[in-house]
Amino acid sequence: MKIGVSTLALYPQPLSEVLEFLEEKNVDYCEIINEYPYHEIDEDLLDSYQVKLTVHSPLSDINIASHNQLIRKSSITAVKRSMDRAVEWNADLVVVHPGSMPIMGKK
Numbered sequence: 718m719k720i721g722v723s724t725l726a727l728y729p730q731p732l733s734e735v736l737e738f739l740e741e742k743n744v745d746y747c748e749i750i751n752e753y754p755y756h757e758i759d760e761d762l763l764d765s766y767q768v769k770l771t772v773h774s775p776l777s778d779i780n781i782a783s784h785n786q787l788i789r790k791s792s793i794t795a796v797k798r799s800m801d802r803a804v805e806w807n808a809d810l811v812v813v814h815p816g817s818m819p820i821m822g823k824k
Contacts, residue, residue, distance in 0.1 A: 721746030721771060724755050732758060736766040748773050748812070751799040763806055770808040774799040782816030792816065 722744050727735045732755055739747050747768045749755050752775040763770065774796045781796060783789040796813055803811045 719745040721748055723748040723773065724750050729754055733762055736762070736768050739768050740766050745769060746771055746809070749806075749808075751775055751802060752777055758802075758806065760805060770803075770806055771810045771812065772799060772803040772806065772808045773812040774814075776814070779814075780816035781813075782818055784819055784821070 722739055724732065724735055724747065727738065728750075730738075732749070736747060745768070748771045749758070750773045756775075779792045779795055780788060781792045783792065799813075800811050
């Protein structure tokens with residue numbers, strides 16, 4: 718069994734401290750919540766630890782199911798950017814939540 722821990726569990730510690738802690742505890746994976754303060758990460762930092770990565774696309778103010786076209790498009794752009802970062806960081810997977818349906822959209 719492989720064990721992973723989200724950066725959310727150690728928020729707001731700097732990512733270097735999170736990765737160091739997880740490596741000391743022999744945790745296999747770190748799930749980076751790809752929003753502040755973990756949205757801009759130096760790739761050299763990631764390469765200096767043995768912990769493998771997964772990425773959780775942004776959660777705050779994101780709704781890829783929104784009926785508001787501007788919000789939906791902006792949310793999709795943010796998720797795509799997160800996926801691009803996951804590729805740059807050699808992450809094994811990306812978690813994306815589908816959003817929520819507004820009450821008026823349920824009909």
